[in-house]
Each structure stands twice: as structure tokens, then as C-alpha cells.
Amino acid sequence: MEHTTEEKMAILLTYAERLQHYTGRGLQLNAGDLAALAEIMVLRSYRRRSDMIRKGEQEQYLHFIVKGLVRQFYSDGRKDVTIHFAREGDLISSFVSFFSGTPSGCQLETLEPTITLALPRGKLEQLFPYSSRINRMARLILSELILQLEHWELNHLRYSIRERFLMFIDNNPELFHRVPHKYQASYLDIKPETYSRLKAQLARKVSAIHGQ
């Protein structure tokens, strides 16, 4: 599968609009920026259950997911903790490693066969001196990540386990079906048994409503 420059630019634009919506600030990429970014974008494809990056490696790509599903997690060999899911239309990377050049603290693995259009690190860095708008894009991507992390922490402090479970399903009905439940439980910081119990409760409620 080959993507034309126009298709790549369309993906970038869609994402730019999303970023603007989320951070409330204009991205202001111009046609030249879009063309330069599209020019360096490469197609990456991963089989189901493959590692996109392991802990300690240096992240080389900023991925725009065209198709598929990715899990971001921390692992120290004993403990495995899911911190994020990314699907079609989302951006995924070990962001801090990508933008700072430090070894990755997290890992990425695909939960489904995944295709991405990716910006390679070295080539993106060569564009930074030429466009303050591309620098701005990088800054807003990182700002969004800070907000995501803060959002998770605040939700975790403010809501009960049950509330977090229901909010997750409400906001991500599709992920509820696509992601293995043990990873959803881990993301929500809920014990797998508790997750199963909450899910069974929910199923009973749903069938009770249908039965009426």
C-alpha cells in the first residue's frame, strides 16, 4: 500500500485540527510545512503483538496510526502496567524519548495488526531550524501529553473504582470491545477480579433493561 503526498498531508491536517481542539491553540502549519512533513513520512507496518519499541531503546518514530491498536505500558520484568491505548487517528510514540533523545522509559506493543505513517526522528530534527511552526507542533504534542497524564492522575484521585470503570466504557465503547480486559483493568488501576465483577454487574443491568 502506497500513500500519496496528498493523503499524508490530509492525515497531518486532521491531526493538526484535533491538536488545536485539544490544546485550544492554533498549529498554523502552512502548505510548505505540510509538504516537508509529508515528504519525510514513512509507512510502517507491524504484526499483531509486536514490539514497536522496548524499554531502554531510543524512540525513532512519531507514529500517526492509520489502522490498528497500540498499547503503551511500563514494565520492569515483574510488573506490567498499561498507561495508554492508541487507535486509528491517534498519535503514538515514546514521546519523551522521541523529543529528548533519552532512552525510552515505556514500551509500545501492537494489540492488532497496525499500520502507521511515521515521522523519523533524525529527519524531523533537520526540519526544526527551518520552521518555527514545526517546533510549535512538537511543543503542542508534548503539552497534550502533559494534559493526558494529569487527566489520568486527577481522575484517579477524584473518582471511585466503579466510577472510573463506567467512565472508561462510556468514553471508549470501542476500546471496551477491542482491548483485552486485563489491560483495561491495568490502565484503570483496578484488580482483574474487580474488573470482572464490575463487568458482570454491568451485563446484568443491560440485560435487565433489555428484558423490560
Place this chain on the structure above:
Amino acid sequence: MYTYVHQYTQLKKEELMQLLPFLEIRHFEKKELILHAGEIDNYFNIVMKGMVRKYISLGGSREVTLQLATEGHFIHSEMSFNTRSPSELCLQAVEQSILVRVEHARLEEIMHTFSWGEATGRMLVARMTAGKEQRMYNMRMKSAKQRFLEYVEKHPQMMRRVPQHVLASYLNINPQTFSRLKRLLRDKFV
């Protein structure tokens, strides 16, 4: 301030001098609120002297501290500052503090005006993101004991500078466990 900014960016001294007209210096008394919940955070702060904490109030007297910023650290209510929405978080001076701050609109102006503005902004935000990610890693992967010991080793002076209940909530350790760990540590060194 040059030292603080320089360690995260490649900003030159002359470039930093160009920033001076954009900055304000403010003093805050110990325990003074810098940002109330419900206000839109208009300022990006750098701590020059003292300490500022960012916390959320969860009803009753329950407060959870999310960040402690000392000399050279940056602090603002990210969500509110970035999305221009009312802040759920508060900022408070833990000690008598001096902050250098930049207003939101002025920061955007810096980004537009100077050729190095956006690149410097990117590097500063990368630095702040790394800190936030490290916190998430510590919270989710490490035990309370591990978090306590690592923090005390890295920031021994904070045990004296910060009230114990604030530090306990910052490290997400319940107050009883925190006292027990503190005793354990003291006994070890006696």
C-alpha cells in the same frame, strides 16, 4: 535565572536579555495562594527563591499535592493555562517565595517575536513532560517505601522544608505509613 533556563535549552545570554521586558517579578508570603481553584491560570512561573506547591482540594480537608517546585523549577496549572479554562488546581507558596512569571499572551508573543522562541518552548516543554512522565512511572511502578527512600535520598532538604502531610500526599503515601517510614529511616542512621 539564566542558569535555570540554560540548563534545559540552548538559549544564549543575549537572547535571554531580550526576554526581560516580558517578565514580571512577584513576591508571595508563606502559605499565600498564588492561584485559586476556579480561576484561569494566566501565568507561567519560574521559582527564583522559595517553594510553590500545586494541589487539588478533594472536599473536606483532603488535599493532594501534585507538584513541589523549588528554585529553578517551572510551575503552572497546565490544563488551565493551556486550554484557558478555570483551574481545578491551586498554587500556593510553601515558603516565602519570589517568582519570575510570564503572562499567557506575552508568552505567545515571545514565541512569535523571536526566531528562537518556538524551539526554546519545545525544549522547555520536553523537559516538563519528562518530569511528568517520571512521576507517573514512580506512582504506578514503585512501592510507597521505594518512592519514599528514593525521594529522601535525592531531595534530603525537602524533609525539613515541607510539612509532612504535604510530602506524604505528594508521594502518594498514607500519613501513617509515611511516619513509619520516617522512623525506620531515622533508626537506621542512629
